[in-house]
Amino acid sequence: MADTSVKIDDTTRDRLKALADGAGMSMKDYLAKVAVEKEHEQALDTATAAFRRVIAAPGILDRFDADFGGLPPAPAHESPRAA
Template structure:
């Protein structure tokens, strides 16, 4: 894969470097993983929205509750 350059301020660069170091990763590896995580979160958000539209249809939520025990509650990530 070809390399490229992204211009960011030094404070942001230093923050990325500190986080990567704390995780035992290179900045390159950390940012690659971060990009994948963010893509997954976007996809999950789209899937959640589609699911909510689907279960809003009459009778679907009741059938889901009956068959699967209800819509999962949203969890909060610890900061």
């Protein structure tokens, strides 16, 4: 794949370079990673919105509970104590 350039201001370039350096990556690889992460975020946002629309429909949660037994009971946790 051919490389290209993108015009950004010096401050943004420096911030991206610092983030890439902190991740131990070249800026090219870091930006590719960020693009994939943003695509995943967008897909998750879309799925979340669809899920919220579905569960907002009247009776859906009741039907789910009837079909699958509802949520499991919350585990009883003991409070950790100092020695």
